[in-house]
Amino acid sequence: MQRWIQQLERHRARISAKYPDEPLMMLMDIDGTFFDVRHAIRHLLELYDRTHGAAHFAPVMDLVENVNPTMPMETALAALLLYTNIPESERLIALSWFRKRCSTYEVLLKLHQPCEGVFEIVQAIASQPRTEVGFNSSRPEFLRGETLRALNSLAIDYGLQFRGDQLYMDSGSWVGNAPFVKVSGLKHFQNKGYRIFAALDSEPANLDAIWAADTHREIMTLSTEGVLSAYHDTVKLRAAHIDALARRQSLVTQ
Numbered sequence: 001m002q003r004w005i006q007q008l009e010r011h012r013a014r015i016s017a018k019y020p021d022e023p024l025m026m027l028m029d030i031d032g033t034f035f036d037v038r039h040a041i042r043h044l045l046e047l048y049d050r051t052h053g054a055a056h057f058a059p060v061m062d063l064v065e066n067v068n069p070t071m072p073m074e075t076a077l078a079a080l081l082l083y084t085n086i087p088e089s090e091r092l093i094a095l096s097w098f099r100k101r102c103s104t105y106e107v108l109l110k111l112h113q114p115c116e117g118v119f120e121i122v123q124a125i126a127s128q129p130r131t132e133v134g135f136n137s138s139r140p141e142f143l144r145g146e147t148l149r150a151l152n153s154l155a156i157d158y159g160l161q162f163r164g165d166q167l168y169m170d171s172g173s174w175v176g177n178a179p180f181v182k183v184s185g186l187k188h189f190q191n192k193g194y195r196i197f198a199a200l201d202s203e204p205a206n207l208d209a210i211w212a213a214d215t216h217r218e219i220m221t222l223s224t225e226g227v228l229s230a231y232h233d234t235v236k237l238r239a240a241h242i243d244a245l246a247r248r249q250s251l252v253t254q
Contacts, residue, residue: 002249007199011220012128015197023132025194026125027186027210030137030147032202033224038064044077044098056084072203074099082118085171100110105188117157121200123201126160134194136168138184139177144169167193179209186210186219 008026016024028034042064045057060083067076077093077098081091122133144167150193151162170186182201189196195218202224211221 003100008220008222009128012125012131012197015195016022016130019195023130023135023193025126025132025189025196027134027136027182027189027196027199027201028122028134029101029201029203029206029238030139030151032045032072033200034135034151037076038067041073041080043068043078044073044101045080047101048094048097054110056086058083068192073101119155119160122155122160129226132166132194133162133188134196135162136182136189136199138170138181141169141171176201179205182206183209183213186213198222 012024031037037044042061045061045064049055049057057080058120059183060080062190063083067080074095078095081094086094125131125133135147135151137147144164147169148162148164148167151167155161168188170181182199186196186199197212198219198220199207200222201207202208204223207223210219
């Protein structure tokens, strides 16, 4: 992830030099970017089986661990349906059942576990002068309190604290249309005086909408999957290097 952070920092520095008197902000999605979707997926699968008095998803629970933590929940659920004994003719009905519950209060609360590597990103950004992270979420506004508490309960271990004005949520005007919510959030922070220099989101459609709204072409749009994958690859390389050193040391001492 180091190379990615360096690229982002160079871009931030260019925008900072261009607008030396303006506060800068990087926008981040919450679900699928900050919070790991797999916890909510497990809950939904268990809820489906309990509700229907079945065990359709019991055989695929182990597969949830292999789901990309930044994958949209609906996409992951559709893929997992293929591994169940639910007849093909009924899978769309099951997917509709999931879709109606993905944004419920109970399910969203299950999401409050961070994706690995996300706090390293936030720390790197927040440590820069005149620079903040803004959360641009399509979660409903009534979850603001719970969401902010969840963010800060995790952030405390990293010496971070988020304010309510760093969080934009769906007021209800764009229910079911996340790209419009993201553009609304972008404009919200811009109207508050922030110069947005980057946006990190797990949904390509959201990034496309932000890019289209960026008439000055100053916002670096970043895919969560790509960014966190770079982090995980770096961690794996470091782990492999440590293992190699340990094996080498073991041979030396034998």
